[in-house]
Amino acid sequence: MRISMLMINELIKKKAFSVPIHLALGHEAIAVAVAAAMRPSDRLLLTHRNIHYNLACNPSLRREIDEYLLRESGLAGGQNGAMNLTNPDAGVIYTSSILANCLPVATGVAMGQWVSGGDAVTIALTGDGALEEGAFYETLMIANSLNLPLVVVIENNEWSMHTRIDERRCAIDLESIAAAFGMKFYRLAGNDLNLYCDTLRNVRNETSAARKPCMVEVSLSTLGDYTVVEEGSSQGRYINYHTGALTHVSLANGPIIDESERDPVHMLAKLVPKADITRWVHEISAELESQLQ
Numbered sequence: 001m002r003i004s005m006l007m008i009n010e011l012i013k014k015k016a017f018s019v020p021i022h023l024a025l026g027h028e029a030i031a032v033a034v035a036a037a038m039r040p041s042d043r044l045l046l047t048h049r050n051i052h053y054n055l056a057c058n059p060s061l062r063r064e065i066d067e068y069l070l071r072e073s074g075l076a077g078g079q080n081g082a083m084n085l086t087n088p089d090a091g092v093i094y095t096s097s098i099l100a101n102c103l104p105v106a107t108g109v110a111m112g113q114w115v116s117g118g119d120a121v122t123i124a125l126t127g128d129g130a131l132e133e134g135a136f137y138e139t140l141m142i143a144n145s146l147n148l149p150l151v152v153v154i155e156n157n158e159w160s161m162h163t164r165i166d167e168r169r170c171a172i173d174l175e176s177i178a179a180a181f182g183m184k185f186y187r188l189a190g191n192d193l194n195l196y197c198d199t200l201r202n203v204r205n206e207t208s209a210a211r212k213p214c215m216v217e218v219s220l221s222t223l224g225d226y227t228v229v230e231e232g233s234s235q236g237r238y239i240n241y242h243t244g245a246l247t248h249v250s251l252a253n254g255p256i257i258d259e260s261e262r263d264p265v266h267m268l269a270k271l272v273p274k275a276d277i278t279r280w281v282h283e284i285s286a287e288l289e290s291q292l293q
């Protein structure tokens, strides 16, 4: 997934796409965990930053890129582009760039699953910016009132475009909000992939068995931030990545971007001998490049 996104970044740098693409470098661990937890009848609803889930659910880089090129061979037949990308075959049935918009839609999908019986669940993704929308709280109220099998996952990178949480609003304690609605809450941080996969599998199965909604908050960093020093200034200005090309990040420098807990690939690399990582990178890059021929 990391190498695929870095390849896409190289194409964005070359201005290959007419649609805006929000890379999700640093968001990979939760996407892997959600995709691994999903069963065939489960449904996933996404937001503007959806590339990692689409790559996790269908690792065809060719079809992802074809969608961004608005070609018929794309994941959604070239109709959706990036910010509305769906992939119904993999359970990704709705994606909206309107903040929090996927939540009421997910509530309806979960209600459909409840009416039909069975054990399917709906998983809806959102960022910390969407907590500023009324639809977030209405979704919690309806889903808990009707006991719907809905998992709400919040990717908290502490940014909404170029504004940090503490610059734009009061803190929102999601654990207390979940408790107020009487729902289960899990918090993930640190990019431990095995822990994320175990947690999401348990959350999915508990939600299915109890037919009660659940909330998961994931603290993460959107990698690609940098500092510029402007002429006449001695101080650097911090630039947070939101969308588009990461001109200072290069595929040639390898898949690890930040040698810290912020980078899930760095955390994964710590679990595997270095020679294996080098071999994987080589093999995966060759396979992905062959898809792009």
Ligand SMILES: Cc1ncc(C[n+]2csc(CCOP(=O)(O)OP(=O)(O)O)c2C)c(N)n1
Residues within 6 Å of the ligand: 048, 049, 097, 098, 099, 126, 127, 128, 129, 130, 155, 157, 159, 160, 161, 242
């Ligand atoms: C209702 C609404 N208001 C404003 C926007 C403009 N907008 C697009 S992305 C974004 C930031 C979203 O932040 P967050 O949900 O935390 O996701 P992140 O980009 O940090 O992953 C905003 C404000 C929008 N798409 N929809």
Ligand SMILES: [Mg+2]
Residues within 6 Å of the ligand: 127, 128, 129, 155, 156, 157, 158, 159, 160, 161
């Ligand atoms: Mg955010």
